Amino acid sequence: MADASEQLSLLFVASECYPLIKTGGLADVIGALPLALMKAGVNARVLLPGFPAVMKGLKKPVVAAVIPDLFGGPAQIFRGKAATGLDVIVLDAPHLYNISGNPYMDGAKERTDNDIRFAALAFVGSEIARGNLLGWHPDIVHAHDWQAGLVAAYLAAVGGPRPRLVFTIHNLAFQGLFPADRLAKLGLPQAMFQQEGLEYWGQINFLKAGVVYSDRVTTVSPTYAREIQTEAQGMGLHGLLRRRSDVVSGIVNGIDDTVWNPESDSDIPAPYSVRSVKGKAKCKAALQARLGLEVKADAPLFCVVSRLTTQKGIDLILSLIPDIVRQGGQLAVLGSGDEAFEHGFEMAAKDHPGRVATFIGYDEPLAHSLQAGADFILVPSRFEPCGLTQLCGLRYGTVPIVARVGGLADTIIDANEAALDAGVATGIQFAPVSAEAFSFALERAFEIYEDAPAFARVQRAAMKQDVSWTAPAGHYMQLYHGLMAAD
Structure with missing residues (x-):
């Protein structure tokens, strides 16, 4: 584990990342925050599922590990770069990720095998975290939204030494709910299916797993962190979030101010700035x-x-x-x-x-x-x-x-x-x-x-407002170093 004088190593686990794949704001965060942290001296890497767009956009891919059987089929782990220079780890499992269109939806309906698809991502994230696949031991694993919620559950199930865990809720309305009889296929112990674990009104709740088993829970603004602890905005998890309120906090997102810059934006007909509009x-x-x-x-x-x-x-x-x-x-x-x-x-x-x-x-x-x-x-x-x-x-x-x-x-x-x-x-x-x-x-x-x-x-x-990632990245650095100092 790194001390304050050493380079902090950080593994992000998420389902999308700009510019490789994007359905919403999560991709923008995962594409920009690690880069901002890298500027602050963090060794940040992002684990993504190998959807076709991700595989196509990966630069300088190198096979880093082979998994003979991952939830019903073979898989490989690639390391490479996004076009932005971000260090990316991609889980290439065609039986899970070789799908067209929206990564979560099949037309107007959610894909019925999303539990296995994102459990696989979380499981591999937990194995990387333990140093079992890449020979790399990150100090902190930062998982995002329900798709990565089981990372903490898999690490808790195994026990033993592990990195510090941060789980960020980008939108509590999407929790990843699946039938209870799928638990065995996910490779998680039955003992975890309880009120203080994965169980939510008789179903498995991926997002709840992240809240229960992580060391810190963040949301993407301070006000939202307070709102989700109320019955009106808690989406059924307000009681749990209140019980964990001492580890729940909010950090406002930024935007990539090099991509969103009216002085240099190639997608607009005329440049302008605060000095001259x-x-x-x-x-x-x-x-x-x-x-x-x-x-x-x-x-x-x-x-x-x-x-x-x-x-x-x-x-x-x-x-x-x-x-x-x-x-x-x-x-x-x-x-x-x-x-x-x-x-x-x-x-x-x-x-x-x-x-x-x-x-x-x-x-x-x-x-x-x-x-x-x-x-x-x-x-x-x-x-x-x-x-x-x-x-x-x-x-x-x-x-x-x-x-x-x-x-x-x-x-x-x-x-x-x-x-x-x-x-x-x-x-x-x-x-x-x-x-x-x-x-x-x-x-x-x-x-x-x-x-x-x-x-x-x-x-x-x-x-004149600073909407870049500079200040938010600083807040995350404080959070990470606070976790490391808690040893």
Whole structure:
């Protein structure tokens, strides 16, 4: 084990990582946080499942270990690099990971063998942690979300010396629930299937395993760490999280500020910065033209870059589109999700030509264009562990309008009168999460937009925020070193 004067070694275990494979914000975190830690002197490596996109994107792959039988088939462990320079360990098990499309879903349904698929990832993570596969003994294993929740369970089942364990909850709503009769196939002892272990209302709960058997539990914002210990937001695990409250904490995410940088972004038509935002007007005009919106500099342009789900408050946005249009605003939407919401936005675009534009799906360059060209970004989530799009909005001077929940409450300073006068307001918050409160927030946005000096102050304050991984990485370093010092 490393002491404070030696290089800390760290194994991340996760199901996705940008730029190799991405379905959501987890990939952005796993792609950026280890790199930030590497800059701080940490020997950080990331274990990923060998989905086709991961295998295709792996640079300089070398076989590091062979496993003759892993949950029903042979497997190999590759070491290589992501295009970003991240040190990656890939579990290549074609019988588990050679699947097309979404890594978790088969159409609209969850893949029925996800338990075996991610148990295998966790088991291999536990074996690497014990030094049995790569001859490497990490000081700390940092597992992320339910897909990696069993790492701690496998280590607990074996017993003996092990690295320190950190488990991060990115979204408590997704817990990895599977039938109890699958326990034997997972290779875990029956004794673990109990209330103080893996059992959750008669099912196996992968995320609960991470909470129960890890040394520290983190979430992706301090407010969310408190919210999930309440019955209202605890998703059935609030009691357990309260009992472990002394090891539960929140650290706000960052974003990769080299990827999200309006001064150097190749996906936007004109660069700009906090020193001069003139280029943002060109980005707005280009975006309006591209999406078929009226090219009007004085029309406040609101954007949405989101999964289209009830959690994200998408129904609230749909209900208030007539208000946005009536007050002279425009709306551009990028996302996918519930069919009813997709259809609702498509119909809104037809009903309000030149005022509403909808792109169903996800397009990374278009996401950059929206952040650069819009005036406001809407994030009215009913709960939000951290949120990343509002951080991108801050970086691009696209003023966030957010519900006062989770990481949104932690990252946005509301444009109340005192904050406006002090020049520190970075966005607009509202509560409760209702159509009425959201409507009032939109009215405030129109008022601020019409006051050009006030809007410019909010834009500048937003763009001055440090949304990089520098501060969060420092907080994680404190957490890791605190764990090591607990020997």
